[in-house]
Amino acid sequence: MASFSQGGGVLKKRSKTEGTRLKVGLGACGIAAGAMNVFEEARKTVEENDLPIRVERTGCIGMCHHEPLVEIEEKDGGRILLGEMTPEKIAPIIAQYMENGHIDPDNIVAGTDYITENDPFFSKQYRIVLSNCGTINPESIDEYRETGGYEGLARAIREIDPDEIIREVLDSGLRGRGGAGFPTGLKWKFTKQAAGSPKYVVCNADEGDPGAFMDRSTLEGDPHSVIEGMTIAAYAIGASDGYIYVRAEYPLAVSRLKTAIRQANEAGLLGEHILESDFSFDIRIKEGAGAFVCGEETALLASIEGERGLPRLRPPFPATKGLWGKPTNINNVETYASVSRIIQNGASWYSGFGTEKSKGTKVFALAGKIRKGGLIEVPMGITLKEIIYDIGGGIKEGKRFKAVQMGGPSGGCIPESLLDTTIDYDSVTKTGAIMGSGGMVVMDEETCMVEVARFFLEFTQNESCGKCTFCRIGTKRMLEILERITNGLGREDDIERLETLAQSVKSGSLCGLGQTAPNPVLTTLRYFRDEYEAHIKEKRCPAKQCRGLISYRILPEECVGCGVCLKNCPVDAIRGEKKQVHEIDPKKCIKCGICLDSCRFGAVEVR
Amino acid sequence: MDSTLKNVFDSFQGKKEELIPILQKVQERYGYLPEDAMLEVSRFARVPESTVYGVATFYAQFRFTPIGENRIMVCRGTACHVKGSVGILEEIERKLGIKEGETTPDGRYSLETVACIGCCSLAPCVMINKKVHANLTPQKVAKLFKKD
Numbered sequence: 120m121a122s123f124s125q126g127g128g129v130l131k132k133r134s135k136t137e138g139t140r141l142k143v144g145l146g147a148c149g150i151a152a153g154a155m156n157v158f159e160e161a162r163k164t165v166e167e168n169d170l171p172i173r174v175e176r177t178g179c180i181g182m183c184h185h186e187p188l189v190e191i192e193e194k195d196g197g198r199i200l201l202g203e204m205t206p207e208k209i210a211p212i213i214a215q216y217m218e219n220g221h222i223d224p225d226n227i228v229a230g231t232d233y234i235t236e237n238d239p240f241f242s243k244q245y246r247i248v249l250s251n252c253g254t255i256n257p258e259s260i261d262e263y264r265e266t267g268g269y270e271g272l273a274r275a276i277r278e279i280d281p282d283e284i285i286r287e288v289l290d291s292g293l294r295g296r297g298g299a300g301f302p303t304g305l306k307w308k309f310t311k312q313a314a315g316s317p318k319y320v321v322c323n324a325d326e327g328d329p330g331a332f333m334d335r336s337t338l339e340g341d342p343h344s345v346i347e348g349m350t351i352a353a354y355a356i357g358a359s360d361g362y363i364y365v366r367a368e369y370p371l372a373v374s375r376l377k378t379a380i381r382q383a384n385e386a387g388l389l390g391e392h393i394l395e396s397d398f399s400f401d402i403r404i405k406e407g408a409g410a411f412v413c414g415e416e417t418a419l420l421a422s423i424e425g426e427r428g429l430p431r432l433r434p435p436f437p438a439t440k441g442l443w444g445k446p447t448n449i450n451n452v453e454t455y456a457s458v459s460r461i462i463q464n465g466a467s468w469y470s471g472f473g474t475e476k477s478k479g480t481k482v483f484a485l486a487g488k489i490r491k492g493g494l495i496e497v498p499m500g501i502t503l504k505e506i507i508y509d510i511g512g513g514i515k516e517g518k519r520f521k522a523v524q525m526g527g528p529s530g531g532c533i534p535e536s537l538l539d540t541t542i543d544y545d546s547v548t549k550t551g552a553i554m555g556s557g558g559m560v561v562m563d564e565e566t567c568m569v570e571v572a573r574f575f576l577e578f579t580q581n582e583s584c585g586k587c588t589f590c591r592i593g594t595k596r597m598l599e600i601l602e603r604i605t606n607g608l609g610r611e612d613d614i615e616r617l618e619t620l621a622q623s624v625k626s627g628s629l630c631g632l633g634q635t636a637p638n639p640v641l642t643t644l645r646y647f648r649d650e651y652e653a654h655i656k657e658k659r660c661p662a663k664q665c666r667g668l669i670s671y672r673i674l675p676e677e678c679v680g681c682g683v684c685l686k687n688c689p690v691d692a693i694r695g696e697k698k699q700v701h702e703i704d705p706k707k708c709i710k711c712g713i714c715l716d717s718c719r720f721g722a723v724e725v726r
Numbered sequence: 727m728d729s730t731l732k733n734v735f736d737s738f739q740g741k742k743e744e745l746i747p748i749l750q751k752v753q754e755r756y757g758y759l760p761e762d763a764m765l766e767v768s769r770f771a772r773v774p775e776s777t778v779y780g781v782a783t784f785y786a787q788f789r790f791t792p793i794g795e796n797r798i799m800v801c802r803g804t805a806c807h808v809k810g811s812v813g814i815l816e817e818i819e820r821k822l823g824i825k826e827g828e829t830t831p832d833g834r835y836s837l838e839t840v841a842c843i844g845c846c847s848l849a850p851c852v853m854i855n856k857k858v859h860a861n862l863t864p865q866k867v868a869k870l871f872k873k874d
Binding site: 147148150151152183184186326327328329330331332335367368369370405406407408409410411422423424425426427428484485486487488492493494524527558560562566571574575578582584687689690709711712713716717 | 741742743744745746747749750771773780781784785786787788802803804805806807808809810813816817820840841842843844845846847848849851856857858859860863864865
């Protein structure tokens with residue numbers, strides 16, 4: 120509790136300080152940006168010089184736009200965040216810091232007191248699920264316990280009646296963070312009341328939406344919080360076995376989960392007679408095998424059973440007939456991680472955040488054409504504008520905002536006119552998008568909305584399991600129409616045809632995949648119909664992206680004949696002598712745009 | 727049955743629910759799912775051959791032909807898409823002379839696309855073997871293959 124009391128309550132300060140620590144953010148993003156080399160170099164420097172500083176690993180702190188990130192935690196608890204680190208930079212930084220405590224301000228992303236600082240990236244956030252991400256070592260159960268971890272579980276088992284726990288979760292107002300927003304406590308209640316045993320607890324960590332990485336970061340940065348939440352659920356429901364179904368594309372998350380499960384077993388927090396009680400619970404990991412539809416709960420269960428991941432008809436819902444026909448509770452990663460904090464701090468504390476119908480906080484993965492992309496957690500009720508402009512810092516390169524895509528392939532594109540929409544389940548649904556699991560991809564004036572709709576349809580068409588005819592064939596026909604529109608071959612009645620097909624696919628599909636697959640098309644038609652019409656009637660792509668509708672040319676008055684475009688053109692479509700005006704051969708040009716990106720004189724024009 | 731397969735089976739009990747993990751382990755050892763191995767899996771897990779094939783072909787992870795020494799996966803997630811991953815894929819295709827889903831004739835590279843690696847803030851990105859290369863441009867793609 121205390122850790123949330125200060126300032127914006129964004130990041131925790133550690134209560135115990137044991138000398139200076141240097142923490143390297145080793146989430147998959149950080150590693151992709153080169154953090155492992157920084158970690159190894161830092162460790163080498165400290166070891167070779169026998170310095171009184173501990174080099175440790177931590178998860179994602181969320182400022183992905185500054186990766187690789189290193190944090191120096193000073194003896195007095197002060198924290199300095201360093202960005203864009205490299206192995207070359209880190210050794211001299213450590214040496215100078217140890218000598219006189221000084222760090223070159225150029226390397227600092229956020230200063231000593233950035234926890235309460237007015238940097239809107241942090242001050243508009245409130246971290247509950249992510250409170251440990253990027254601050255503790257995810258491979259240490261002790262560090263998790265130091266932050267109050269497993270206290271909720273202990274309290275639950277020793278002091279609270281299972282029905283009382285369910286009531287607490289109900290009272291907290293927590294709704295499923297997988298996207299649909301069903302009240303978590305109610306789901307638990309149904310599973311508990313259902314006849315049949317054994318009962319199962321399943322964690323859906325099959326984060327399949329392209330553009331989403333919230334669950335990956337949580338699993339990589341704070342795996343114990345998910346395990347604790349699942350164990351509390353199992354205790355409340357009366358389950359003895361649990362499964363975490365996690366994407367195989369997330370190897371680091373899988374390995375950190377395995378470590379955490381082993382540690383929890385050794386500490387008597389998982390396995391037989393948890394905390395010396397009569398309650399026993401085991402968790403197994405099932406790795407997905409690359410099928411988006413398995414994020415749908417009944418398909419996920421089929422996959423755990425070793426079958427093709429085909430969705431099943433609901434009802435019966437998994438709460439009554441789930442895994443092997445037994446009552447099964449399925450929640451996603453963020454939901455379980457929230458449960459740990461709710462039981463630790465109480466329902467009224469949690470329901471103090473958010474709006475009347477959407478309580479608590481929501482984690483988002485902010486990406487696309489945004490200046491400060493990253494992993495963020497905000498209280499429900501914040502507006503989209505605050506997220507994009509205050510936290511995200513607005514659009515990259517001063518371009519104009521066009522839309523924000525929420526909810527992945529099941530969601531939709533929200534236009535500028537609706538940026539005052541607040542983040543809560545009902546308001547977002549009203550726009551035609553969905554809250555979804557938390558992917559938020561920002562698009563600017565250079566993004567073609569018809570092309571975006573085509574992109575999502577290509578994805579869902581490819582991932583349709585094929586069981587329902589409308590989803591299997593309807594999405595295919597819709598994709599063909601979108602392809603011809605973006606290729607400049609759109610027909611007058613294509614928009615109506617898309618709308619009719621969209622309704623058929625929605626109503627003729629068994630599961631969420633098909634029922635929501637047309638959403639990206641419907642929302643872009645609703646808010647960006649003029650772009651569709653420009654493609655079809657004027658054979659013009661306003662965003663200048665669709666290759667069938669654009670051409671490149673070199674402006675003779677701007678070209679200095681430097682030859683850079685000629686050198687970079689992958690298909691030798693550019694001719695010209697040095698210091699003479701160059702020319703693009705339209706027959707050879709594949710419209711890849713490399714000349715445009717490489718010209719430093721603004722001499723390449725797209726039409 | 728060869729010893730590799732026997733080793734794989736030793737860590738399982740031969741239950742149907744283990745089918746996907748078994749196939750994943752087999753693919754880890756061979757780089758793909760050889761037909762003979764799938765037949766052995768069917769006997770071991772006591773499920774019909776058609777079921778093994780049905781499950782294996784359903785999931786994108788499973789391959790039925792050998793893979794190149796280096797596996798290139800181009801991320802085609804939304805964030806990568808709006809930041810130009812199509813151009814990255816095309817540039818790699820041109821550089822290697824193969825299309826998505828193919829392996830170079832010398833067996834050095836296989837080229838695939840993947841729905842999303844989850845490194846959206848560093849888009850566009852490509853995973854080569856287990857390493858992610860971030861913030862790519864077509865120009866940087868050339869450098870990726872120069873080192874080899």
